[in-house]
Amino acid sequence: MTPDTATAAPAAGSAAAKSSYKGSRPTWCPGCGDYGVLACLDKALQAYGRPEWEVVVVSGIGCSSRFPFFMNTYGFHSAHGRALTVATGLKLARPDLTVVCTGGDGDALAIGGNHFFHTMRRNVDLTYILMDNQIYGMTKGQTAPTSAVGMETKSSPYGNVEPPVDPCWAALTMGATFVAQTASHDPAQMTALILEALRHPGMAFVNCLSPCVTFNEVMDKEYFKAHGDPLPPDWDPSDFEAAIRLLRNAGDRFPLGLIHRRIEPTLGQRVENITNRIRAQAGEADVLSIARQFL
Amino acid sequence: MTPDTATAAPAAGSAAAKSSYKGSRPTWCPGCGDYGVLACLDKALQAYGRPEWEVVVVSGIGCSSRFPFFMNTYGFHSAHGRALTVATGLKLARPDLTVVCTGGDGDALAIGGNHFFHTMRRNVDLTYILMDNQIYGMTKGQTAPTSAVGMETKSSPYGNVEPPVDPCWAALTMGATFVAQTASHDPAQMTALILEALRHPGMAFVNCLSPCVTFNEVMDKEYFKAHGDPLPPDWDPSDFEAAIRLLRNAGDRFPLGLIHRRIEPTLGQRVENITNRIRAQAGEADVLSIARQFL
């Protein structure tokens, strides 16, 4: 039932790939990096080829989390920080669906940090697209967990005092089996990586550097361009320790590309294995037969 | 004001070291590993030498979180998973105190995971003593985030489906500047490591393998003994990447000893720097002078 293979084809009976998965007109500020991410997810879904009614986009709250409303798939704009809980429940209950999470750095890593942590280690078969702007956009410019030490924001007027989280480092060390980084100024790479992520059987994390033009004057497109480093052509994404070293030593540079990928059983597969085993043992169990234990 | 040096001496005006920091009689099951941890913290505090009224033990909820009641220091038995939030607030407001957190693997890493994540990266000057029994003791035996895949518990009768969290790996990769692992069957090592942790200026994490004799039949004292590996004598705790490799490749073995230590500015120091700078600039600010901006 679940498209848990690296090259999942559209489910049987599906219509052909759509020409667009976009929905209503985005309400983002002109120039916001998120427009680029939307275009890339749309293109990646076209290439992935599942009909839009078998795709669900789940988000939290934030500018980036408005995403579902701009898609013509099923969509759930949940609560701040909780996208991964809703997505995990949905994917466990409905492994046949393609579930994509979108959100911001604050949503994913501040209030949503615990779900991020546990979802990564569980290797749930989801695609998580994080729009990293190193700021809280929606609430007009406070420090995000990705903001650099010393960065001045509305909530840290004298400079941020917390060492930032590198989302890729967090995803990698917490257990994601697919970790990539890209930027909205390179739509070709972003589209390709999102497509790979959709195809990855397991927790696929894509960090998208996506400037907030309104509240983060520092990390604009030029900044991200100037600080991005494409991975070397011979980069081996299966080498976990190399990925660790890469990110550990990145400093203020952003490695761009597929940083790590490995195949491990997904949460869904582990659960399904148990269900299959128990159903085989239990035979034709129903409520009446199960209730007999109370007699 | 804060004892933020590696060899913090008792604050001026303090009485001499106490002969015991223990409080009322523990209510743990006979044989519970937590008794050993209590004895070691007591000894370590004796060596550390601050009077008991300058020490605060903060915990969440769980068997191990009952700790504060068994100490004769100030104590706060907060809410499940929230010890680090209370401890951070206390330490920020009162950098002069020695603040020790105690708790279980579920408390720290399941419900408390987000606070764990952020407190580690912030390098708050705390000592966190985790009693790792790979189970939920207090609630009578459910799967903990540290439980192995396949482990059968009350809540996973057909075997746990989630890859476990290694608490030391989590602390290390999330940013703790002091990471040690020890077991309640080796009180000498445990005492020494807790003492080092107390002296460490920054976030010091000590994972204590502490068997739950009532609800985890597998991970008993013998198991921990058989699976523990003391670190090699030439182990260099300042080598972050070595620590990463060690933990990544540990499999079902437990490296025992001081795994990693480095010195970085603490959250308290960063905050204090700002306060000092701003006070110097602002001069004799008071409410009246500050309110003038509204005229």
Added chain:
Amino acid sequence: MSASKSLTVRFEGDSGDGIITMGKVAARTAARLGYHVYTYSTFLAVVRGGQVTFQMRIGAEPLVSQGNEPDILVALNRQAVKDVGPLVKPGGIVIHPPWDGQPEAIGAGVTALEVNYKELSLGETGSPRSKNMVAAGVAMGLLGFDEATAAAVVEEHFSGKGEDVITANRGALAAGFDAGQAAANAAAALRFTPPEPHPRMLLSGNEAVALGALAAGVRFFAGYPITPASEIMEWLAAELPKVGGIMFQAEDEIASVGMCIGASFGGVKSMTATSGPGLSLMIELLGLAGMAEIPMVVVDVQRAGPSTGMPTKEAQGDLHQAAQGTHGEVPRVVLAPQTVADCFEQTVRAVNTAHEFQIPVILLSSQSLSHRMQTIEPDELRTIQPFEEKFYQPPADGRGGQPAEPYKRYAWRNDGMPVERAIPGTPGGMYRTGGLEHDEYGNPDFDPEVRSKMVLRRRLRMHAIARHFEEDIATEQPLPPPAPLGLMSWGASASVALEALQQMEAKGIKMTYFMPRILWPMPDVIIERFLTRGLKYLFVCELNATRQFAEMLRARYTATLVKHDIEVISIIKDDGLPFTPGEIEQRILNALAARNWTPEEVTV
């Protein structure tokens, strides 16, 4: 409603004595023999240390409460005799171990029966460890239980622990039976046999909730352990996979409810269970479920609060939170079962209501109900009807997922009722939803008119649910004859209050009563009817300090209370223990005496 034959046995001893096992074996045997059974037990928050009680009441007819003082005390240690001995009813029996020193005092007219449990266990099994089975045997022997049935129960209980353990416990049981049968005369006056000796299901409130969920079609459960709710999760962990369902232990309560919302959005019936602290954490996402109209059930097994409070103690202190404790005004339903059988039935109702009305439902159980065991008729299981939710089907003119008219998830209906949900995977049904105020499609919309209409939609929904419930109640719970004295209670206290009422009736004091299982939205029509039939004093029993239910009644029925000059008198208790029937009776009588009410007036 007259009191019928029943008998109470209290097992008490140290927490290491195996009291619970002993009690469960006796209770299961009784149920299998056809007795109605009702148990009550205490255990401490701290895992070891302290006395433990397991009380078993058996009856010839259905029982509604744990009863008052015990007829038989099976004391495993001296402390038990000291604490409970004086409470044993005249004509009763105290079974105790040999005195080590002075005997403890025992009430007049009570027979003391010394049994050396340890020695009998030692003699039979070579170890004193099975002393609890000896004690269980003594009690059952005294009461004339069938020994083979008891032996089968013991065998099943210890199955999986190895042949040795089974043999030892069966041996100890037999030795106990011998001792009990030998003294059977002492219990001759107490003993009775069940009128319909067919086996009954014996289960705890938590098990009944879990079974109800299974029966109602719940196939996804996400939870986080917490006393006293964990057993719901644990039972479903074992049973759901057998019917293709999933139980998943989440990282915390917020994730639990989030996962349920996700699964339910996907069309799978979902539930979570927790206690007070967990409910508090779930409040934000409960609002999301209410706003997005996601059906799901949250079970709150109440315990004594506030904060961590007393996790193993009884209370009914979460009602205000469940009914009104959200930021903003969240549509939601609150149900409260009153007995173990009711735990089963109200769980089914909760799931059905959630799906019929597309709304989150909170089921308020409580500690005493959760761990109490009670018999249920096996037929209960056959009569329940899970609500089959119909989902949106793509319109015939749909073109590859793009119907002529986009799907309106929140289409306006004058009765406030929802339309069929489109489930992901359904062509043409794509919609977006969430916690923002929205238009009929689900898109964010803050226009004042749209907003007001959506607020009205949610209020109309609550109205529709109340009217629906009133119909149910009219058939399920016809109001008893009117009287100037009335009694209301809810949850676990309701069944104790009912028993108090029976006791008072036996003394000639007639009261009318209504024990609602549906607490929110309130079944106004029924309550108004109940209030306007000559009521003068309305007693409201509940286990909290702020009179939560009574306050809700006053707030809602002010006009009626005024017009009919009804005094609402709260009977509350906040010490962590459930009511006993005698306690309620006494407090009602005291209140009436203070108002110079005389029994004569009662039959106006």
Added chain:
Amino acid sequence: MSASKSLTVRFEGDSGDGIITMGKVAARTAARLGYHVYTYSTFLAVVRGGQVTFQMRIGAEPLVSQGNEPDILVALNRQAVKDVGPLVKPGGIVIHPPWDGQPEAIGAGVTALEVNYKELSLGETGSPRSKNMVAAGVAMGLLGFDEATAAAVVEEHFSGKGEDVITANRGALAAGFDAGQAAANAAAALRFTPPEPHPRMLLSGNEAVALGALAAGVRFFAGYPITPASEIMEWLAAELPKVGGIMFQAEDEIASVGMCIGASFGGVKSMTATSGPGLSLMIELLGLAGMAEIPMVVVDVQRAGPSTGMPTKEAQGDLHQAAQGTHGEVPRVVLAPQTVADCFEQTVRAVNTAHEFQIPVILLSSQSLSHRMQTIEPDELRTIQPFEEKFYQPPADGRGGQPAEPYKRYAWRNDGMPVERAIPGTPGGMYRTGGLEHDEYGNPDFDPEVRSKMVLRRRLRMHAIARHFEEDIATEQPLPPPAPLGLMSWGASASVALEALQQMEAKGIKMTYFMPRILWPMPDVIIERFLTRGLKYLFVCELNATRQFAEMLRARYTATLVKHDIEVISIIKDDGLPFTPGEIEQRILNALAARNWTPEEVTV
């Protein structure tokens, strides 16, 4: 209480037009000139797109509401004229940009004044960008404001943005002033000068809360951004370090309140601020603070819920949650400010109450209050008295931290009042506390008697607080003369209701009123007195759909309402907008008409 000179200017345009800046400059100038100022603004959740309003009302005397229709509309685009033009009062003025096509219709008796903002800006600064300063200048010129004062305000506003920006904006302002002064005749009838031309502080509700916290001695704030509360955190981030305090942005709301609990346990006055969704997340730890008796303040700037709801819209929908929405029964205080000055005063009261009674306090502000700006007398700051909490001092016979008698953190007192707190670092005061039920030392204790006593302790505390507040109210808010018509309201709606009352009084309809700032525990004595002075109809105005405050009144004062035959009539609104005085007046009049109430009766 008679209506005095006031005037309303509405600035409206596209969200990119700089409406807020323009409005703030005008408002600050007015305040500095000695006017009383009251502003109101809307902006959308979505960062860009849509119309934005900034309304400034200026008065010769203190103002209690935003007023009704504008006297002057400063429209930055056509849409603004279309939307607001028809609302401008006869005798008023509409300032608009040149028509591109057909002029928009404007009400009779209203003067249209065309100003080419862009061209003036372009001419003066070389760019059309300062068109908002032109517009601000026009309005101020019309009203005869002092130009030098306005120029100084502009300079300060743009300080730090560079010399060029300042020069441009000052130039644009001057060009606007010229145009305004040229047309000044049109405004002759509207214009007035302030009677006491001394500078007043102009600040928003959020700023007033933050300033109040600073003044009351709060030195630790932990928070998490959320609309419409973030400015409290942001302002304190800038100001606390200047007095040695700390503002720390936490990872979420749970951590925020946890950190405040920790800091307060350490003896430092603590506060957090959030809106509905955050309050829901804080509920569990609020219970911990209640149980452990930790003083702290949680500010909830209410917005329209449920769930994420409408983050930028007004509502008063969190009252039930704040007062009663916890699992178990948590002692806590709920205060609600009614004006910006009140935001300051009630924050001070909140902090003082928290520390005097060792209890968590919730301050219920709301969106309209948070972003509204109002003038406050600078003297307010000098008269406040922060409560100085006395801490436990080690007893003289203390021996190295071991006093003869261990410290009893929760020592019983018959009045329910707390003892002095021992702060970590104090020899001899070591104690352990937390969320479990406990004995007088703070050690876990589930004994039924201990439990009941601790429940009573918490209830007595609430009682003590209510009595304390009643004394405050008796001096602060003496009840107006009795009347058969009464009005109650709370929070931001209270000041609008007061204005409605003034309007009605002007028409000969007298009402009595009580606008409580202290919502929990309820000041029973005052309210009972208010209810029992010949009241017949009690109107209750609030911005929610379930009549939350009215329900609390009914639940609590049932007996009095019954005895005095008082009808409670709710005036509610749930569309995300605040009340206007006219709206309240109209709805009261309608309700009275429906009840055949005639104005003659009013002066009984």
